Amino acid sequence: MQIQDIKNRFGIIGSSGSLDRALEIAQQVASTNLSVLITGESGVGKEVFSKIIHQLSARKHGPFIAVNCGAIPEGTIDSELFGHEKGAFTGASESRKGYFEGVNGGTIFLDEVADLPHQTQVRLLRVLETGEFIRVGSSKVQKTDVRVVAATNINMQDAIRKGKFREDLFYRLNTVPIRIPSLRERAEDIPLLFRKFAADFAETYKMPSIRLMPEAIEQIKAYAWPGNVRQLKNVAEQISVLEHDREIALPTLISYLPQIEASGPAMPILASGSESNASGGVFSDREVLYSILVEMRKELNDLKGVVYAILQQHPELASQLAEVGVRSGAQAADWNGQKTLPQAAESWENAFPEQDVALIPKERALANSAGSHSVEESLSLQEQEMELISKALKKHRGKRKNAARELGISERTLYRKIKEFGIKY
Numbered sequence: 001m002q003i004q005d006i007k008n009r010f011g012i013i014g015s016s017g018s019l020d021r022a023l024e025i026a027q028q029v030a031s032t033n034l035s036v037l038i039t040g041e042s043g044v045g046k047e048v049f050s051k052i053i054h055q056l057s058a059r060k061h062g063p064f065i066a067v068n069c070g071a072i073p074e075g076t077i078d079s080e081l082f083g084h085e086k087g088a089f090t091g092a093s094e095s096r097k098g099y100f101e102g103v104n105g106g107t108i109f110l111d112e113v114a115d116l117p118h119q120t121q122v123r124l125l126r127v128l129e130t131g132e133f134i135r136v137g138s139s140k141v142q143k144t145d146v147r148v149v150a151a152t153n154i155n156m157q158d159a160i161r162k163g164k165f166r167e168d169l170f171y172r173l174n175t176v177p178i179r180i181p182s183l184r185e186r187a188e189d190i191p192l193l194f195r196k197f198a199a200d201f202a203e204t205y206k207m208p209s210i211r212l213m214p215e216a217i218e219q220i221k222a223y224a225w226p227g228n229v230r231q232l233k234n235v236a237e238q239i240s241v242l243e244h245d246r247e248i249a250l251p252t253l254i255s256y257l258p259q260i261e262a263s264g265p266a267m268p269i270l271a272s273g274s275e276s277n278a279s280g281g282v283f284s285d286r287e288v289l290y291s292i293l294v295e296m297r298k299e300l301n302d303l304k305g306v307v308y309a310i311l312q313q314h315p316e317l318a319s320q321l322a323e324v325g326v327r328s329g330a331q332a333a334d335w336n337g338q339k340t341l342p343q344a345a346e347s348w349e350n351a352f353p354e355q356d357v358a359l360i361p362k363e364r365a366l367a368n369s370a371g372s373h374s375v376e377e378s379l380s381l382q383e384q385e386m387e388l389i390s391k392a393l394k395k396h397r398g399k400r401k402n403a404a405r406e407l408g409i410s411e412r413t414l415y416r417k418i419k420e421f422g423i424k425y
Contacts, residue, residue: 003024013192013196016181016185018186019186022049022180026053027052029053029176029178030056031058033147035147036150036173036178037152037173038149038179039152039153039156039180042230043229044183047066049180050107054106054107059107062103062107063103064109065107067080067108069116077116077117078120079098080099081099082098082136084136088135088137092137095135100146103144104145107147108147108148108149110149110151112153113150114152114154124169128148131143131145131146150173182225184223187221191217191221194212197236198239201236201240201241202240207240209240210248211248212248212253213247213250223257239256249405249409251409251410251413388407389403389417389423400415
């Protein structure tokens, strides 16, 4: 069976090499009776791989059971796995088969196997080595033919060093290891998965499917996704149900992402999650960048004023600067003697076209032809926001939805800004 056929059969989406390699190993080991240890972060789909191994094996017509070892209390897990006799402990009113007895001839998936108590680990090792087990409260040895597939999301070597897991059991389980890559390791698959989940929820809830805007697509590829596929599916469902607008812009997506630092170059929100803007909301990545750029331009403008003042007091420095070839940036002030100071300042300003940075205050620091120097700057973000919002509303004839889309914010945020600034349109 081809890898793509396996993906189609089990609903696996993605084309990354690491995912394909994990599927290839699962397919190869399925036809054997070897124990398999599946590792990977929480939410990557370890149980799906256990089902693939079972369904592609000769045991596919036998029973399959998934057991979460971390969800069973320590006092009862031996009884759950290996069964017990009547009267073995308080409340044991009758004999009971355990999972290893009931799944004879099939496959048992032990999820979070590292959470097993030490005594249970000893019992499990015996089953793996000899196929034998003893019910709790009994002395009779029983045989079982069960294929064990285990999984964990922790570092097993660390658990062994700390004495929390038996080394001999680890090597017995780890006969064939399969590592499933995290979602951030196969970022190219994230938009495909989101689109699939969105389509599924649209069908389930009888509504149009949501669609991510280009900036939002880049954000989901850059986000860390600590909960992996499970978290991505959860976010897709929340947005599908709660958002009225079917085209999801970046600010809307960010509002559904937990406040943690992303692993990629984009910044969904501040890592601390504690800073807020004047409206009481959390700063978005765009607002943070705007603030940084505003400060940079202010400092550069102040520097130009200082340099100009020094040159006014010491004209001889201009010729000295020309000699050493001082330049300010790629196409900044040219001090080769062919440009006057005002021309050089104008050239420096042209190196930073304002249309490239939205909401950056307009400022000039140019000397007039008589040699006088003036600095005009407007560094109020609120004024710039008001101006842009007014222009957008005017352009779209008061239609808030279209204006919000052009500004890259939600309609709710735009409405709040209009009320806050008292904008008339």
